[in-house]
Structures are given as C-alpha cells and as structure tokens.
Amino acid sequence: MKYNIFVGGIHIESSTFTPYRSGEKDFHITKGDELLNRYPWIHKYKDRVNLIPIMHARALPGGIVKRSFYDKFLNDFMQQLDLALKLNKLDGFFLDIHGAMSVEGTLDAEGDFICALREKIGYDVPVCASMDLHGNVSQTLFDLSTVLTCHRTAPHIDTTQTRERTLTNLLPVLDGRKAGKKISKAMVSVPILLPGEQTSTQVEPGKSLYAQIPRFLQNKNILDASIWMGFPWADQPCSRGTVCAYGFNKDDTITCAKELADKFWGYKNDFKFVGPVASLKEGLQEALKSNKKPYFLSDTGDNPGAGGDNDTVLVLREILNLGAEKLKKIALVSIKDEQTVRELKSKQIHDYVDVHLGGKISPALGGPVSATMLIINKYSDNIAGDSLVLKKDKLSLVVTSNRYQFATEASFKNAGLGSYNDYDIIIVKMGYLEPDLSSAAKGWTMLLTPGSVNQDLKSLTFKNLTRPLYPFDDNFTPCLDVCVQEA
Ligand SMILES: [Zn+2]
Known part of the structure; x- marks a missing residue:
C-alpha cells in the first residue's frame, strides 16, 4: 500500500x-x-x-x-x-x-x-x-x-x-x-x-x-x-x-x-571562529600586505546568507579612504542598491557616473558612499535582478537590484568579473566561505564588521533570549x- x-x-x-x-x-x-x-x-x-x-x-x-x-x-x-x-x-x-x-x-x-x-x-x-x-x-x-x-x-x-x-x-x-x-x-x-x-x-x-x-x-x-x-x-x-x-x-x-x-x-x-578574524582596518591591511592571491575577506556583519542587509558600505568606504596608490586589484561582491541601478538604467558601459551607493537599509551605519565610478558591465540575473559592475581605480564592485550572495565562481564570472585568480583581494558578503570560495582561497580573514548579523553577539541588544545562556552568561549550572x- x-x-x-x-x-x-x-x-x-x-x-x-x-x-x-x-x-x-x-x-x-x-x-x-x-x-x-x-x-x-x-x-x-x-x-x-x-x-x-x-x-x-x-x-x-x-x-x-x-x-x-x-x-x-x-x-x-x-x-x-x-x-x-x-x-x-x-x-x-x-x-x-x-x-x-x-x-x-x-x-x-x-x-x-x-x-x-x-x-x-x-x-x-x-x-x-x-x-x-x-x-x-x-x-x-x-x-x-x-x-x-x-x-x-x-x-x-x-x-x-x-x-x-x-x-x-x-x-x-x-x-x-x-x-x-x-x-x-x-x-x-x-x-x-x-x-x-x-x-x-x-x-x-x-x-x-x-x-x-x-x-x-x-x-x-x-x-x-x-x-x-x-x-x-x-x-x-x-x-x-x-x-x-x-x-x-x-x-x-x-x-x-x-x-x-x-x-x-x-x-x-x-x-x-572557524578562521582567522580581524577588525575591518587590520584585516584589510593584512590582505594588502599578503602575497597570497586571491585573498578573501568576509564582510561578516553584512552577510545576506544569514540575514544581513547586503548594502552596508563600511568596507567600501575604508578602501576608498586608503587611496588608489595603496590598493591592489580588488573585487567587492556585492552591494544591493536597487535605487542606484534604476537611476543608472539609461547610462552606458564606459560612462563615468556619480553614485551614492548602499547604506540605505540601516542608515545608522553611516549612510551611502559618494564617488565617481566607471560602469564596466551591465547584466541581469534571475535572482540578483538588473545589476551593474562599477570600477574605481583598482577596485571593481557589483551592484545588484535584489539581495544576493556571490557563493560560487560561476556567479562571479556571470557578472563579467573573470575568474577569482584575476584578483589580489576578493571581498564577499559572507561569513565562513562557501565550498567554491574556500577551495580557491589562498588567504582568508573574516572581518568582524558591524551590521545586522554582527558576529560580536555580546555587543547586540537582545530582547527575547531565555537566560541564562552561554556565552552571555557563564558559570551557571545548565538545566x-x-x-x-x-x-
Ligand atoms: Zn544554516
């Protein structure tokens, strides 16, 4: 039966x-x-x-x-x-x-x-x-x-x-x-x-x-x-x-x-932590000093794979503040910004554009980054939606309409970025690396960045957890x- x-x-x-x-x-x-x-x-x-x-x-x-x-x-x-x-x-x-x-x-x-x-x-x-x-x-x-x-x-x-x-x-x-x-x-x-x-x-x-x-x-x-x-x-x-x-x-x-x-x-x-961790500044310096290529940096606080906004620009701001001469070839995947993609719809590849990028979902994290960038690709993806690849000096970054995680090299190639090996540093909105990335990574640091999935749990204000609870409480006898x- x-x-x-x-x-x-x-x-x-x-x-x-x-x-x-x-x-x-x-x-x-x-x-x-x-x-x-x-x-x-x-x-x-x-x-x-x-x-x-x-x-x-x-x-x-x-x-x-x-x-x-x-x-x-x-x-x-x-x-x-x-x-x-x-x-x-x-x-x-x-x-x-x-x-x-x-x-x-x-x-x-x-x-x-x-x-x-x-x-x-x-x-x-x-x-x-x-x-x-x-x-x-x-x-x-x-x-x-x-x-x-x-x-x-x-x-x-x-x-x-x-x-x-x-x-x-x-x-x-x-x-x-x-x-x-x-x-x-x-x-x-x-x-x-x-x-x-x-x-x-x-x-x-x-x-x-x-x-x-x-x-x-x-x-x-x-x-x-x-x-x-x-x-x-x-x-x-x-x-x-x-x-x-x-x-x-x-x-x-x-x-x-x-x-x-x-x-x-x-x-x-x-x-x-399952891999090396560092603050944003320290982790970025470490990657820039390293001769391991590609070196992955996980922007853990903004990991959409755990519920992050996918639009924070703390890492982007830090990179731009460093200045072009201090940079290596970097790819940043990705920032969700439907408004920017829509506003640039009529622009063409090779156009220079003024952008106010990201930082829109949680304004408390500092708001958007303003910069002039070059459009180097426009494409559309079933999940990411209409997307742009922007470039400034040695940095290339993807802007998507929808929240999206670059969890495979195929998605990276689909954006027109080429292969992982073409870059010194690849910054991903992720926590631990997904298998495709971990097998390619020659170096890796998880940046302990602020955001909606901040890894520093003790810094967050939880309202509903049942206590006592490790690591918020210690030295208690569990039931x-x-x-x-x-x-
Ligand atoms: Zn899970």
Missing part, C-alpha cells in the same frame, strides 16, 4: 537586527512539479509514497517577514491544502522549513505555522519536518511535530539527504502505527547560542560533536537524532542549541538525547532535563 504524503512549508532565516522587512519580492513560491523538484530522490520511493505538493515559500535569509505577506501565504497554503484533502486521504505531512523565521507580531513563527497546520489536519496525522541546523526549535514545534530532523553538516552539503531523511523518518512511523507501535520523542534544550562562524562541522569541536550522531544510529531502536545550533539574530526565546532524538525504545531515545546534549554542553568553551513524549 502506498502512503499519501503531503509536502510544503515556508523557509527563511530572519535577522531581527535589520530594519529590512522580507515580503513577496523576497520569496520564491512553488507548487506542483516545481515544488517536487526539491526532492530529486523521490523516484526511489515510488512504490511506497505518493508525494503530493501543497505549497512552499523560500527566501534568501533576510529581515523579519511582513505580517501581510505571511498571512496571505498561510491563507493560500490552507486553500491548496483544502483542495488536496478533498482529493486524497492524508497519511503523513512532510513539513519543509528552515526554522529561524521571524514574523511581525510573533516570537514563534514556526510554532504558529504548525499550530495552524494541526488545526486543519488534526493532531493524529504524523508530521515530520526537515530543518536547517541553524534553526530554532520551540516547545510548540517539538510538541506538535512527530519527528524533526536537521542538517548534519555546516557548510550544508547534506541538504538533499536531510530532506530525504524526513521521508525515511515518516515511513517507519507510519508502518509502526499499523503495528500499534508508538514513537518516543526526546528533546533537550541546550543553553548555548553561537554564530555559525564558530560552529562549523568541518573543524573541532563541531566535527566531533556531529560525529556522535552515527554512533547512536547504529542502535536500531533509534530512528533519528539531530543537533541544532540555533540562530542568534532571530532573537527568540527558543534561540539556542537543541538536541532531539526519536526511537522505538523510550529508554534508548532518552539516553541518546541526554548524551548528545551533555557532549554539546561539554564542548561549549571549545567553539572558536539539561529531557522532555519526553510519545506519538
């Missing part, structure tokens, strides 16, 4: 430290076959599963989601769900979320979403969710879901496998129910909150921590176990580490969750009690 499994959800990581609001323009909404493309492995389960697409919204990490957009999406989602329920018996729900969404007017957006889903489909149907390990797990999300799972790697090279595991969690739950078996659920909230730039799974202690998971999965009674690092800049009561374990034996499941949480807590003092349920 085949199971009818509905799939859908909403996927964004939101920083609450930017005035930017994420809305319709930021989300890509998929239904039907386009949504099913997210699950390229589904053919393997064609004898067991009818995967029925409902609706999915996905955005680049950004600011808080506008209430008007969220309410409309939820309404459309429920209409699609009603239609599907009329045509099909629902056996299980595959909830596809990131888990660090903020929406205007709530401190637990995914909790609210699953509440709405449960009101529609009831409380008995299994709901299994896939998440990002930089997601936050609220008590409501844990209570109302059957199994939650998340990545086991950061950078995330296991996105496809994580989604597939959501389905392979659902199947034994559904089979077990037929045999009258319940699943045990165990959650431990771990009072640690660190940025992703300190918790990569490629270096210690993240590497050893996540390496514990396969050891527990050798026990056939354990269905799945996951560790969330949480997402600080969402500033939610549940922004913190979480461990969840699921299994068909209650004691083994509790032991698994407890031991993983103890390990996590035990490593807390060992998490360090690592296991919350146990059956489903």
Whole structure:
C-alpha cells in the first residue's frame, strides 16, 4: 500500500537586527512539479509514497517577514491544502522549513505555522519536518511535530539527504502505527547560542560533536537524532542549541538525547571562529600586505546568507579612504542598491557616473558612499535582478537590484568579473566561505564588521533570549532535563 504524503512549508532565516522587512519580492513560491523538484530522490520511493505538493515559500535569509505577506501565504497554503484533502486521504505531512523565521507580531513563527497546520489536519496525522541546523526549535514545534530532523553538516552539503531523511523518518512511523507501535520523542534544550562562524562541522569541536550522531544510529531502536545550533539574530526565546532524538525504545531515545546534549554542553568553551578574524582596518591591511592571491575577506556583519542587509558600505568606504596608490586589484561582491541601478538604467558601459551607493537599509551605519565610478558591465540575473559592475581605480564592485550572495565562481564570472585568480583581494558578503570560495582561497580573514548579523553577539541588544545562556552568561549550572513524549 502506498502512503499519501503531503509536502510544503515556508523557509527563511530572519535577522531581527535589520530594519529590512522580507515580503513577496523576497520569496520564491512553488507548487506542483516545481515544488517536487526539491526532492530529486523521490523516484526511489515510488512504490511506497505518493508525494503530493501543497505549497512552499523560500527566501534568501533576510529581515523579519511582513505580517501581510505571511498571512496571505498561510491563507493560500490552507486553500491548496483544502483542495488536496478533498482529493486524497492524508497519511503523513512532510513539513519543509528552515526554522529561524521571524514574523511581525510573533516570537514563534514556526510554532504558529504548525499550530495552524494541526488545526486543519488534526493532531493524529504524523508530521515530520526537515530543518536547517541553524534553526530554532520551540516547545510548540517539538510538541506538535512527530519527528524533526536537521542538517548534519555546516557548510550544508547534506541538504538533499536531510530532506530525504524526513521521508525515511515518516515511513517507519507510519508502518509502526499499523503495528500499534508508538514513537518516543526526546528533546533537550541546550543553553548555548553561537554564530555559525564558530560552529562549523568541518573543524573541532563541531566535527566531533556531529560525529556522535552515527554512533547512536547504529542502535536500531533509534530512528533519528539531530543537533541544532540555533540562530542568534532571530532573537527568540527558543534561540539556542537543541538536541532531539526519536526511537522505538523510550529508554534508548532518552539516553541518546541526554548524551548528545551533555557532549554539546561539554564542548561549549571549545567553539572558536572557524578562521582567522580581524577588525575591518587590520584585516584589510593584512590582505594588502599578503602575497597570497586571491585573498578573501568576509564582510561578516553584512552577510545576506544569514540575514544581513547586503548594502552596508563600511568596507567600501575604508578602501576608498586608503587611496588608489595603496590598493591592489580588488573585487567587492556585492552591494544591493536597487535605487542606484534604476537611476543608472539609461547610462552606458564606459560612462563615468556619480553614485551614492548602499547604506540605505540601516542608515545608522553611516549612510551611502559618494564617488565617481566607471560602469564596466551591465547584466541581469534571475535572482540578483538588473545589476551593474562599477570600477574605481583598482577596485571593481557589483551592484545588484535584489539581495544576493556571490557563493560560487560561476556567479562571479556571470557578472563579467573573470575568474577569482584575476584578483589580489576578493571581498564577499559572507561569513565562513562557501565550498567554491574556500577551495580557491589562498588567504582568508573574516572581518568582524558591524551590521545586522554582527558576529560580536555580546555587543547586540537582545530582547527575547531565555537566560541564562552561554556565552552571555557563564558559570551557571545548565538545566539539561529531557522532555519526553510519545506519538
Ligand atoms: Zn544554516
């Protein structure tokens, strides 16, 4: 017999430290076959599963989601769900979320979403969710879901496998129910909150921590176990580490969750930045002095991959202030500035233009940079939108209409910048380097810049975190009690 499994959800990581609001323009909404493309492995389960697409919204990490957009999406989602329920018996729900969404007017957006889903489909149907390990797990999300799972790697090279595991969690739950078996659920909230730039799974202690998971999965009674690092800049009561374990034996499941949480807590003092860090001035000088080429500089405080504005110009201003004679060949990717792109629409390649660039989203960071620059390329990209490449002396920089991250060399080439090796220094709006960049980098420093995803968490004013919480508090005895349920 085949199971009818509905799939859908909403996927964004939101920083609450930017005035930017994420809305319709930021989300890509998929239904039907386009949504099913997210699950390229589904053919393997064609004898067991009818995967029925409902609706999915996905955005680049950004600011808080506008209430008007969220309410409309939820309404459309429920209409699609009603239609599907009329045509099909629902056996299980595959909830596809990131888990660090903020929406205007709530401190637990995914909790609210699953509440709405449960009101529609009831409380008995299994709901299994896939998440990002930089997601936050609220008590409501844990209570109302059957199994939650998340990545086991950061950078995330296991996105496809994580989604597939959501389905392979659902199947034994559904089979077990037929045999009258319940699943045990165990959650431990771990009072640690660190940025992703300190918790990569490629270096210690993240590497050893996540390496514990396969050891527990050798026990056939354990269905799945996951560790969330949480997402600080969402500033939610549940922004913190979480461990969840699921299994068909209650004691083994509790032991698994407890031991993983103890390990996590035990490593807390060992998490360090995964690469060299420096202030903006020091890091830039270091790169200019270095003979390693290309030398990457991450503008971490403005990383759109974590919800940064993507338009701060602190690094640009510093470069221009240095003067041409002190510079090497530099590429800066990229600054979002729709207004500038629009104003220069009629200008041609090789035109000199006066620009007031960036600095528009968070004016408190100093406002735009004014300069005369040469247009060296104009192009359009599906995600970045209409874009310009500007040049001043030895600096080339890309200006995009939409928020965008240059996470591959292909996107760099697409902008007409040539290859990474053509530059001495490449400045990216990023935290830890994505794989394409890290394999090309001969030198690298993470600049600890101010911005909406400032890595210096202690310098930010959080309003909603649950304390005590490391590293904001230290020398406290954590409550690592296991919350146990059956489903
Ligand atoms: Zn992530």
